[in-house]
Amino acid sequence: MDLVTTLYVALISYIVFVLKETPKKLFEILLNTISFSFSTSSKDTNSYYAINEWLLNLNKKSLNNHLNAKKEYAKSGVITNFSINYGQFYLCYKKNLIVVKKELLQNTFDVSDKITVRVLGINKGEVKNEILSAINKNNKVDMITVHPLPDIWDSYSANRKSFDDVFIKDKDEIINHLNNWITLKPIYEKHGITYKTGILLYGSPGTGKTTTAKAIASYLGFNLHIVSLKTYKEEQSLIRKVINIPEKSVILFEDIDCLLGNRKEEADSETKALLGTVLNILDGILSPENVVFVATTNYIDALDDALIRDGRFDLKINVDSIDKELAIQMCQRYGVDENSLLNDETFPINPSYLQNKILKSLKTIH
Numbered sequence: 454m455d456l457v458t459t460l461y462v463a464l465i466s467y468i469v470f471v472l473k474e475t476p477k478k479l480f481e482i483l484l485n486t487i488s489f490s491f492s493t494s495s496k497d498t499n500s501y502y503a504i505n506e507w508l509l510n511l512n513k514k515s516l517n518n519h520l521n522a523k524k525e526y527a528k529s530g531v532i533t534n535f536s537i538n539y540g541q542f543y544l545c546y547k548k549n550l551i552v553v554k555k556e557l558l559q560n561t562f563d564v565s566d567k568i569t570v571r572v573l574g575i576n577k578g579e580v581k582n583e584i585l586s587a588i589n590k591n592n593k594v595d596m597i598t599v600h601p602l603p604d605i606w607d608s609y610s611a612n613r614k615s616f617d618d619v620f621i622k623d624k625d626e627i628i629n630h631l632n633n634w635i636t637l638k639p640i641y642e643k644h645g646i647t648y649k650t651g652i653l654l655y656g657s658p659g660t661g662k663t664t665t666a667k668a669i670a671s672y673l674g675f676n677l678h679i680v681s682l683k684t685y686k687e688e689q690s691l692i693r694k695v696i697n698i699p700e701k702s703v704i705l706f707e708d709i710d711c712l713l714g715n716r717k718e719e720a721d722s723e724t725k726a727l728l729g730t731v732l733n734i735l736d737g738i739l740s741p742e743n744v745v746f747v748a749t750t751n752y753i754d755a756l757d758d759a760l761i762r763d764g765r766f767d768l769k770i771n772v773d774s775i776d777k778e779l780a781i782q783m784c785q786r787y788g789v790d791e792n793s794l795l796n797d798e799t800f801p802i803n804p805s806y807l808q809n810k811i812l813k814s815l816k817t818i819h
Contacts, residue, residue, distance in 0.1 A: 488573040489581045494558070495566040496699035496741075498676075504568055507587040508537055508553060511546055518542075519553075537568060549574030613671035614664060620783045620804055621661055623770050627652065630768045631672060631745075651735060651746040653766035655753040656773035659805030662749040663707065665772060669747060670703040679705045682727070691727065695734050700743035706731070709748040710755045728757065735765040774801035787811045 493500040509520075519538045541554040552571040557564070572580045616624055634650045641648040652669070654662040670677040678698050680691075698704060709731075733739045735746055748766065750756060761769065775783075777800045784791035789811055798807075 488571055489577045490569065490571045491581075491584055492567060492569040494700070497701060498699045499701070501566070501568065503587045504570065504584065505536055507584060508568075508570070509535055511544065511551070547574075547576045547580060549576050549580055551580075614667040616668050616672060618786065619661060619665055619668045620775055620779045620786075621665060621770070621772050622775070622779065624665075627665070627669065627768065627770060628672070631669065634745075635673075647736075647740050648742050649740060649744045649746065651748070651766040651768070653753070653761055653769045654747065654749045654772045655769065656751070656771050657803070658751055659803050660772045660774060661804050662772045663705070665770075666703060666705045666747040666749065669745060673701070673703070673745065675701045675703045675745065677703050677705060679707060681707055682709065682711060682731075691730055691734075692739060695739065695741065698741060698744070700741070702741075703745045703747055704741075706746070706748040708750060709760075710750040710752045728760070732759060732765070735760075774803050775807075776800055779804075780807055783807060784811060787815065789814055 491504070493504055495501045519540065519542045520535045521538050537553065537555050539555050539557060541552065544551050544553070550573045552573070554569045554571075556567050556569075558567050570584065574580075616628060630650070630652070638648055640646075654665055656662065667677060669675075676699075680694065682691075695704070730739070734741075746766070753761070753769075759765075777795070780795055780798070780800065780802055781791045783804065784794055794810065794814060
């Protein structure tokens with residue numbers, strides 16, 4: 454540390470020592486008056502990488518002894534990526550003292566990093582705005598990240614899907630459920646309830662179940678993690694997958710009926726173990742925080758009662774063929790003449806079939 458930083462540390466340490474002699478509540482009020490604190494976990498990838506990048510751009514001279522360098526190979530050559538090291542250190546920025554602490558959080562089923570930044574000084578408000586701006590900038594407004602493979606680092610960017618482009622009968626019920634879940638977050642936290650919810654989408658193939666899951670992720674500003682249960686031969690690989698999924702994610706179990714049937718029916722031990730693990734992930738010790746579980750199935754009657762009970766899937770929506778009113782809405786959304794397109798159709802109609810017919814008509818027009 455340089456001399457200025459050393460003096461800052463000494464001064465702040467003295468102030469904190471004096472304040473500790475005051476009653477606890479007064480101490481907290483005074484500390485919050487002169488400081489601003491921000492913490493993020495590696496589970497929240499957007500915030501975590503944004504704060505890491507913000508720190509790297511602050512004062513590289515002060516950070517030299519607190520950086521971890523990782524070399525990666527790319528087509529353009531060797532790339533060196535830097536990250537903040539574990540431990541606590543100090544630096545000066547805009548007449549403020551910045552206290553940075555990075556620690557490893559571990560429990561039986563999970564390992565993650567946590568970065569805490571405390572800003573003390575007369576310009577803490579300016580620094581607070583910088584941090585929040587850096588985090589918001591890291592969140593792409595028009596894209597979501599989709600993780601379709603067992604390795605959560607395999608991903609691709611996809612355009613957001615608006616609910617305006619979703620044509621199902623109970624769309625408003627899904628939106629209201631999500632809004633209520635967001636509003637009730639303080640209640641979950643106050644009573645120690647895991648902050649998550651589950652939505653089961655069932656119905657015929659090609660009716661928009663996966664599209665609805667994408668719209669849910671887009672509506673919340675979450676990333677989408679697709680978990681295909683066909684990929685997992687045993688429950689431990691599934692556990693390793695799910696515990697690494699960050700907060701603010703939609704976890705999609707596609708075609709959940711393909712592997713998870715009814716426990717009353719005959720099934721091998723691996724299938725029974727995997728079902729038990731999924732139940733635990735949805736509502737148990739393995740359940741992650743701040744996520745929305747979405748499952749799709751063509752055969753809801755084939756699912757175990759324990760799998761689809763409230764608390765695991767709080768909302769169950771039948772996503773099936775659509776009536777004439779929704780078909781007209783779809784045509785109008787694409788800007789085609791519904792009278793000529795729907796004239797020879799009978800209802801209800803499969804939305805995937807109708808969408809394909811609309812796209813063919815647009816191709817013909819253009």
